[in-house]
Amino acid sequence: MPLLQIAEPGQSAAPHQHRLAAGIDLGTTNSLVATVQSAVPRALPGDDGEWLLPSVVRYTGTGEPEVGRAAEAREAEDPVNTIVSVKRFMGRRLADLPEAAMLPYRFVDQAGMVALATAAGERSPVQVSADILRTLRIRAEASLGGELAGVVVTVPAYFDDAQRQATRDAARLAGLTVLRLLNEPTAAAIAYGLDRAAEGVFAIYDLGGGTFDISILQLAKGVFQVLATGGDSALGGDDFDRAIAQWFCKRHGLDSLAMLLASAQRRLMTAARAAKERLSQAETAFIALAQADGSIWHAALSRTQFADLGAALIARTLAATRRALRDAKLGVADIDGVVLVGGSTRMPLARDAVQAFFGRAPLADIDPDQVVALGAAIQADVLAGNGHGDGNRWLLLDVCPLSLGIETMGGLVEKIIPRNSTLPTARAQEFTTFKDGQTAMSLHVVQGERESVADCRSLARFELRGIPPAVAGAARVRVSFQIDADGLLAVTAREQTTGIETQVEVKPSYGLTDIGVAAMLQQAIDASLPDMQLRTLREAQIDARRLLDAAEAALATDAALLSVDELAAVRQALFRVGEALETQAPVDQIKAASSGLASVTEAFAARRMNASIRNALAGRNLDSLV
Amino acid sequence: MAISLTPAAARHVEKSLQKRGSGIGLRLAVRTSGCSGFAYALEFVDAANDEDQRFEAHGVTVVVDPRSLSMLDGTELDFVREGLNEGFKFHNPNAKANCGCGESFAI
Numbered sequence: 001m002p003l004l005q006i007a008e009p010g011q012s013a014a015p016h017q018h019r020l021a022a023g024i025d026l027g028t029t030n031s032l033v034a035t036v037q038s039a040v041p042r043a044l045p046g047d048d049g050e051w052l053l054p055s056v057v058r059y060t061g062t063g064e065p066e067v068g069r070a071a072e073a074r075e076a077e078d079p080v081n082t083i084v085s086v087k088r089f090m091g092r093r094l095a096d097l098p099e100a101a102m103l104p105y106r107f108v109d110q111a112g113m114v115a116l117a118t119a120a121g122e123r124s125p126v127q128v129s130a131d132i133l134r135t136l137r138i139r140a141e142a143s144l145g146g147e148l149a150g151v152v153v154t155v156p157a158y159f160d161d162a163q164r165q166a167t168r169d170a171a172r173l174a175g176l177t178v179l180r181l182l183n184e185p186t187a188a189a190i191a192y193g194l195d196r197a198a199e200g201v202f203a204i205y206d207l208g209g210g211t212f213d214i215s216i217l218q219l220a221k222g223v224f225q226v227l228a229t230g231g232d233s234a235l236g237g238d239d240f241d242r243a244i245a246q247w248f249c250k251r252h253g254l255d256s257l258a259m260l261l262a263s264a265q266r267r268l269m270t271a272a273r274a275a276k277e278r279l280s281q282a283e284t285a286f287i288a289l290a291q292a293d294g295s296i297w298h299a300a301l302s303r304t305q306f307a308d309l310g311a312a313l314i315a316r317t318l319a320a321t322r323r324a325l326r327d328a329k330l331g332v333a334d335i336d337g338v339v340l341v342g343g344s345t346r347m348p349l350a351r352d353a354v355q356a357f358f359g360r361a362p363l364a365d366i367d368p369d370q371v372v373a374l375g376a377a378i379q380a381d382v383l384a385g386n387g388h389g390d391g392n393r394w395l396l397l398d399v400c401p402l403s404l405g406i407e408t409m410g411g412l413v414e415k416i417i418p419r420n421s422t423l424p425t426a427r428a429q430e431f432t433t434f435k436d437g438q439t440a441m442s443l444h445v446v447q448g449e450r451e452s453v454a455d456c457r458s459l460a461r462f463e464l465r466g467i468p469p470a471v472a473g474a475a476r477v478r479v480s481f482q483i484d485a486d487g488l489l490a491v492t493a494r495e496q497t498t499g500i501e502t503q504v505e506v507k508p509s510y511g512l513t514d515i516g517v518a519a520m521l522q523q524a525i526d527a528s529l530p531d532m533q534l535r536t537l538r539e540a541q542i543d544a545r546r547l548l549d550a551a552e553a554a555l556a557t558d559a560a561l562l563s564v565d566e567l568a569a570v571r572q573a574l575f576r577v578g579e580a581l582e583t584q585a586p587v588d589q590i591k592a593a594s595s596g597l598a599s600v601t602e603a604f605a606a607r608r609m610n611a612s613i614r615n616a617l618a619g620r621n622l623d624s625l626v
Numbered sequence: 627m628a629i630s631l632t633p634a635a636a637r638h639v640e641k642s643l644q645k646r647g648s649g650i651g652l653r654l655a656v657r658t659s660g661c662s663g664f665a666y667a668l669e670f671v672d673a674a675n676d677e678d679q680r681f682e683a684h685g686v687t688v689v690v691d692p693r694s695l696s697m698l699d700g701t702e703l704d705f706v707r708e709g710l711n712e713g714f715k716f717h718n719p720n721a722k723a724n725c726g727c728g729e730s731f732a733i
Contacts, residue, residue, distance in 0.1 A: 005713050006642055009653070
């Protein structure tokens, strides 16, 4: 029996006081909530007994929005006000959504994020997601019998800062305290890692309703480290439905799905999804679509036909998988196991492709729809402080998808945190002033792999003022980058001698899509040679400029130390450097001019040094110096 | 009906009250919670309620509400040191079973 302590009136702790915590998988197609009860994670069913809550919200204009199955049922008759797959719009602008024209919604383009015009007024994707999260919160609180102390919400590994921030905002709007955002594959690894205590390198293949994620994780001694992530945030089960729907349209002489009415499009998509699900068990599925004129269009789809339709989509997942393996510097043979996540991995098509690619049967014994929420629930339980002894042993390490750095002279990028660094991370580098007497420094935080700022994405700009005036290169400014466990960045610049500092937290107002990430990476690879040449050129230019400034400053004060001929030689060398800079001369010409200037001023520099020492020593005897 | 304190427990209560600077005594209560049904609670008392029963033990006032008293009758409260830990312990003749973790008990 434990020993009791005296508490303040009314504040004695209940035994086994357990802070209620839950994990939420906010999915594109379906969402669900799970919690840990008696050390076992389990998904919480809704009133209808189903675990999965369709991520569908219908705005009626009066009263509360309908969420889940009720909304899904009305999808076909009221497509404009029934928002499905809202996750795709999180943190995105209209320009980021090439498929927008295919969708039945009335999009409103807004600065930070696209909005949707509904019967209940304009709704941002954050508000729509909050309605889904609120339903899950009510479900969890009803079944746990108390208020949730905190939740862990999962996001695709490829979500950028804007999308993560939008998810966090949605949870807050739903009245939830977010303990942490967790990458979906990492959550899946937690769910599996716990049960197996496995060690080794795992690939998490997550094909959900609307997103595909591939993560290479290393599990060792209870530590999960994400070696690499990749994926496609616009590829998922919905695309297979669309492929079936397109096929159906083609068979009936229509060029595309968009030629149907919005309501018919919805009914066809629903029928396509049903056919896809049926093909996981059966060899053939039938699709029927009633037309406005009362006729009914039929088609039978076989498993083989479906495999052909989906082959291109599956190939995209495998290409992303290959890229992630390359990032992790691993081959297929290094993978000790493959975990399947997401309802779409139920398709034999996906399962077979994964098995063939990795040459081994994938792990799928936890329900692929639940595995992410279960892992999130375990993490939430630990973070809420319900650790049971060894519960705190998880140290989660994620990676940042693109390098982060700051702009230096000449528009070059100095990378401070390299791509695929494990998170949370903090790195610092010292920079100095470029000009004599410089008292301020402008810092430009950029993200990307390219050498030149213009080709990277700008994240933030800020200024450090109050640097004590000194000669160029004397000030020491330490710039620190910190990325927290949620992947949010804070940059601090600190002048070392005075201690003055400024800080900026990077919350980008718009997102960089993973297509953007992939494109930027590809460009970086393609452009690596020109980039290096550009860098050498800029560096040569900067060196030359610095030399020029120094020589001119020296001439201004100590020209008397030079003979007429020497002065002429220096002036000529100066002119050549200046000319090379102004005419944008190639690298070797600038370097030649610079070294010319350096050599003619060598003697001058030595004489200046002697002169200044003489001045310093003049009138003092030896004793005072030693 | 009686509740008693060991001299060690009384000394500790007195010290605790002095340190706190206010309060008239110690409340013993039984709450319905925990895995075996009931749990003990120990609290400082700033003002006793009308229905509370008061006991004196070694100069310390102990307050118990009538509902808890039926389950605490005959209890002796002790103050013990176990290893690095020290705290109060209930010797309750009414308790039939303690739960494994000892945080709650059954009657």
